[in-house]
Amino acid sequence: MASSRKRIWRWSRDILIALLIFGAWQWWTSKDLVTGPTPPLVGFDLEGQPLSLADLKGRPVLVHFWATWCPVCRLENGSIDAIARDHAVLAVATTSGSAEEVRAYMAQEGLHFPVLLDEEGGLARQWQVSGVPATFVVNRAGDIAWAGQGFSTEIGLRLWLWWAE
Structure with a gap:
C-alpha cells in the first residue's frame, strides 16, 4: 500500500514538473510576440482576393502564422483546419512561396482554412513573429x-477561443 502511494506521488510530481517546464517554455518562446491591439493584417488570399483581419472584427479570431516547410506546422495543420470549421481563422503562410505553391500544398494536405499570403515575411515582422508556428x-x-x-494543441486553442468569447 505504501509503495502504491509513493508511486502515485512520484507520478504526480513528474507530471507537475513536466507542466511547469512546458509552461516556462511557452512563456519564453512567446514573450517577444506582439500584445495588446492587433497590428494591421491585410493582404490577399490564395485566389488574389483582398483579405483582412478587420473583416472578422466582432468575434474571436485565431490568427495562425505557419509555413509549408515547417514540420511542426504540418503537425498542427489538421487542428487548425478543424478549428476553422467552428471558428474564425485567418492563417498566414509566411515565406512559403507563391500562391500556386501554397495552394498545391494545401490541396495535397487536404486543408481548407483561409490563408493570407506573406511571401516575403512582412506580415510576420509586423506581428513580431520570429519563428513558426505562431x-x-x-x-x-x-x-x-x-x-x-511553437506547437499548440487543438484543445488548448479551442479553450483560448472560448475564453476570448
Whole structure:
C-alpha cells in the first residue's frame, strides 16, 4: 500500500514538473510576440482576393502564422483546419512561396482554412513573429487575448477561443 502511494506521488510530481517546464517554455518562446491591439493584417488570399483581419472584427479570431516547410506546422495543420470549421481563422503562410505553391500544398494536405499570403515575411515582422508556428487569439474588441509560439494543441486553442468569447 505504501509503495502504491509513493508511486502515485512520484507520478504526480513528474507530471507537475513536466507542466511547469512546458509552461516556462511557452512563456519564453512567446514573450517577444506582439500584445495588446492587433497590428494591421491585410493582404490577399490564395485566389488574389483582398483579405483582412478587420473583416472578422466582432468575434474571436485565431490568427495562425505557419509555413509549408515547417514540420511542426504540418503537425498542427489538421487542428487548425478543424478549428476553422467552428471558428474564425485567418492563417498566414509566411515565406512559403507563391500562391500556386501554397495552394498545391494545401490541396495535397487536404486543408481548407483561409490563408493570407506573406511571401516575403512582412506580415510576420509586423506581428513580431520570429519563428513558426505562431498563433494568436484575438478577442471581439480586436485585442490579442493570447499568443503562443511553437506547437499548440487543438484543445488548448479551442479553450483560448472560448475564453476570448
